[in-house]
Amino acid sequence: MDFDDTPDEAAFRAEARAFLDANRPRKDRARAAPRYGEVDAAELARAKAWQARKAAAGFAGITWPREWGGRGGSPMQQIIWNQEEAGYDVPYDVFLIGLGMCIPTLMAYAGRPVLERYVRPALRGEEIWCQLFSEPAAGSDVAGLCTRAERNGEDWVVNGQKVWTSGAHFCDFGLLLARSDPAVPKHAGLTAFWIDMKAPGVEVRPIHQMSGGSHFNEVFFTDLRLADRQRLGAPGQGWKVALTTLMNERLAVGEPRRPDIHDLIALARAVAIDGRPAIADPAVRLKIAEWWADSAGLAYTRFRTMTALSRGQTPGPENAIAKVVNAARLQAIAAYGMDLLGQAGAIADPALAPMAGLFQDGLLAAPGQRIAGGTDEILRNIIAERVLGLPAEPRVDKDMPFNRHAPAR
Amino acid sequence: MNFAFSDDSRLLRDQARRFLAERCPASLVRAALDAAPPQAAALWREMAGLGWLGVGLPEAHGGAGLGAEALCVLAEELGRALAPVPFLSGRCLAAEAIAQCGSPAQQAAWLPRLAAGEATAAFALAEGAGDPSPGAIRARLRNGRIDGTKLPVADGMNADIAVIAAQDADGPVLALVDLAGPGVERQPMAMIDPSLPHANVTCRAAPAERLPGAAGWNAIAALLDRAAVPAAFAALGGASAALEMAVAYAKERHAFGRAIGSFQAIKHKLADVYVAVELARSNAWYACWALERDAGALPLAAATAKVSADAAFFQAAKENIQTHGGIGFTWDADPHLFYRRAMLLAHALGGPRFWKERMMAALETANAA
Numbered sequence A: 001m002d003f004d005d006t007p008d009e010a011a012f013r014a015e016a017r018a019f020l021d022a023n024r025p026r027k028d029r030a031r032a033a034p035r036y037g038e039v040d041a042a043e044l045a046r047a048k049a050w051q052a053r054k055a056a057a058g059f060a061g062i063t064w065p066r067e068w069g070g071r072g073g074s075p076m077q078q079i080i081w082n083q084e085e086a087g088y089d090v091p092y093d094v095f096l097i098g099l100g101m102c103i104p105t106l107m108a109y110a111g112r113p114v115l116e117r118y119v120r121p122a123l124r125g126e127e128i129w130c131q132l133f134s135e136p137a138a139g140s141d142v143a144g145l146c147t148r149a150e151r152n153g154e155d156w157v158v159n160g161q162k163v164w165t166s167g168a169h170f171c172d173f174g175l176l177l178a179r180s181d182p183a184v185p186k187h188a189g190l191t192a193f194w195i196d197m198k199a200p201g202v203e204v205r206p207i208h209q210m211s212g213g214s215h216f217n218e219v220f221f222t223d224l225r226l227a228d229r230q231r232l233g234a235p236g237q238g239w240k241v242a243l244t245t246l247m248n249e250r251l252a253v254g255e256p257r258r259p260d261i262h263d264l265i266a267l268a269r270a271v272a273i274d275g276r277p278a279i280a281d282p283a284v285r286l287k288i289a290e291w292w293a294d295s296a297g298l299a300y301t302r303f304r305t306m307t308a309l310s311r312g313q314t315p316g317p318e319n320a321i322a323k324v325v326n327a328a329r330l331q332a333i334a335a336y337g338m339d340l341l342g343q344a345g346a347i348a349d350p351a352l353a354p355m356a357g358l359f360q361d362g363l364l365a366a367p368g369q370r371i372a373g374g375t376d377e378i379l380r381n382i383i384a385e386r387v388l389g390l391p392a393e394p395r396v397d398k399d400m401p402f403n404r405h406a407p408a409r
Numbered sequence B: 001m002n003f004a005f006s007d008d009s010r011l012l013r014d015q016a017r018r019f020l021a022e023r024c025p026a027s028l029v030r031a032a033l034d035a036a037p038p039q040a041a042a043l044w045r046e047m048a049g050l051g052w053l054g055v056g057l058p059e060a061h062g063g064a065g066l067g068a069e070a071l072c073v074l075a076e077e078l079g080r081a082l083a084p085v086p087f088l089s090g091r092c093l094a095a096e097a098i099a100q101c102g103s104p105a106q107q108a109a110w111l112p113r114l115a116a117g118e119a120t121a122a123f124a125l126a127e128g129a130g131d132p133s134p135g136a137i138r139a140r141l142r143n144g145r146i147d148g149t150k151l152p153v154a155d156g157m158n159a160d161i162a163v164i165a166a167q168d169a170d171g172p173v174l175a176l177v178d179l180a181g182p183g184v185e186r187q188p189m190a191m192i193d194p195s196l197p198h199a200n201v202t203c204r205a206a207p208a209e210r211l212p213g214a215a216g217w218n219a220i221a222a223l224l225d226r227a228a229v230p231a232a233f234a235a236l237g238g239a240s241a242a243l244e245m246a247v248a249y250a251k252e253r254h255a256f257g258r259a260i261g262s263f264q265a266i267k268h269k270l271a272d273v274y275v276a277v278e279l280a281r282s283n284a285w286y287a288c289w290a291l292e293r294d295a296g297a298l299p300l301a302a303a304t305a306k307v308s309a310d311a312a313f314f315q316a317a318k319e320n321i322q323t324h325g326g327i328g329f330t331w332d333a334d335p336h337l338f339y340r341r342a343m344l345l346a347h348a349l350g351g352p353r354f355w356k357e358r359m360m361a362a363l364e365t366a367n368a369a
Helices: A008-023 A041-057 A073-086 A096-109 A110-121 A238-252 A262-269 A282-310 A317-340 A355-371 A376-389 A404-409 B008-025 B026-034 B038-049 B069-078 B087-101 B104-115 B217-252 B262-293 B295-329 B335-348 B352-368
Strands: A127-133 A150-154 A155-163 A174-180 A188-197 A201-205 A218-228 B122-125 B140-142 B145-154 B161-168 B173-177 B183-187 B198-215
Touching: A008 A073, A073 A282, A096 A110, A096 A127, A096 A174, A096 A238, A096 B038, A150 A174, A150 B295, A155 A174, A155 A188, A174 A238, A188 A218, A188 A238, A262 A282, A262 A317, A262 A355, A262 B173, A282 A317, A282 B262, A282 B295, A282 B352, A317 A355, A317 A376, A317 B262, A376 B262, B008 B038, B008 B069, B026 B038, B026 B335, B069 B087, B069 B217, B069 B262, B087 B104, B087 B161, B087 B173, B087 B198, B087 B217, B087 B335, B122 B145, B122 B198, B145 B161, B161 B198, B173 B217, B198 B217, B217 B262, B217 B295, B217 B335, B262 B295, B295 B335
Parallel strands: A127 A174, B122 B161, B140 B161
Antiparallel strands: A150 A155, A155 A218, A174 A188, A201 A218, B140 B145, B145 B198, B161 B173, B173 B198, B183 B198
């Protein structure tokens, strides 16, 4: 066992660090963290400028083929880059879904002319992509979606509604999953497309979240007309395309959201209980110790994943561990941090609350973390069924034509 | 990045798992609840024959020349099998104390015999309630003789010698005592896991010989850190086996017309156990690396591994019983063997509170540095 980079990995890390040092300041944990998913025009401009600079230097699309502007590098290099970039003050990553999930799906299913037109602008941050899967009646059960795509001559016409679309309000293109045949069982009647978010018939309405921000959107389609060349995969093969997209989500496991265990330790040093630092209180110490054990376990689990990647293996569904643990721990740590503040715990004013309201912000954002990108419950099903091999829940609608049970939705 | 066990260690794991599947079935563990069966003693001798008792000990004294990885692999496999043998107390505490703190003469006298299984050694720190601390050691060493009562002492009835913690004029020390010698009285005591017998050992002017390297509490605490790593692996092995047993039963047992493992109530519970076990595994691996390579990182890594693994084992053991339902509460079913062992291991080197506090102290030291 060792934690050293191979000579190649070390060289790449040094190169990445030199680029980051030359272009960004180091991250300062003491400074206020950006509120969750809040991207205004100025932040969007900063994000696009940073992406362009990364792309020019060969640090965007690290695992992508050179032919499409990528580095042709390894997943390990991507992880090394993520580790290094996490130490610097960089803009909010508005490209994560597009570059991490949408474009790789395009690469698997789209024809050459489409790739030549769209891949490089996406990599340079000029055009942003979103993913249009979830619907009001199809969240965890996404294959139960109702948005219709109907043939109309050579074209398709789309009507329906999507929801929870991250960043749709600033996105240029999207990956759409729609129902093309309601007369067959639900997984068999789907078709995937790429769409222009600015086309007539697409309306984006931001959702005002309980956290106060508006990161997610509703997207409505009214007679949206698509050319058949916008289809990805064969008609009826949409579920297979969607799985390609979702598989790519697994590599996008990042640092835990804040407040994390280090923030809690910092807070426990800063606030007093009975006249001494909270971190000297035995009850506080026991709580911190338990979360430390989980946090360390997760960090070292990532080393195991990195080792697998380094050997050319593909990480599997066990990566669901990180999201299950991080989301619930974020909520628990945020609530406990507020407990340490006593009567001031509920103060959310960034000018008055310790660490600029990091704990209060985290508490309000945490419920979303436990739902978005796979709920706690769905992730536990994934672990139970795909890792432990437990039998699937009986699904009464699985083999039934979709239009036989759809009215219940 | 190479955060994985070596090929040699993986071969050793396969060998150990095959050997223990044959020589240490659950029936042997259950038999050991009543009285130490002859097969347990035979198992210990065979382990010595395979060189397992000398793993990590110096080759000059009969050691097998393998390092921390091998020690941890064996601890995990013995933990999986719930082997009723004193590997943790005999190899990881007593022999380790002699190897780390003994004089050359003490090492030459005892390590070859311990490695060969010709003698066994116990480690006597606890004196009843309370976590390990210098103040909790009340036994006294004066003029080469020990007075005091130690309990519980793992393998205390059977062992030939014991490494005993006592106070001398300068503070806590460790000393070797011949348990068959004068001034030693031993009584068996009931434990939550009777498959690892313990004793109440009373010394009245029992002749004792200091381990010269063990002067002061820090030396004893360092031994606890070193032993916490294989102890965590033992718990990890038990936790993994208990989870596997629960998963197997959930696939096979049917209720309401379907396998109970298809119900989310069971799935989510077992998914949570899986998560706890995998986090514990990662923490244990890191501690193994620290044991082998980085003494500075060891206190925090060992405490983190111990806390994580003990919690995972208890969670896996209790949910294994729960998944089994009524049959899991019977003596003749195996789940209670894990439940008992989980609690024995969680208290063998000081309880969960002790290790959480030790983790915090190490964390503060690491942050201050």
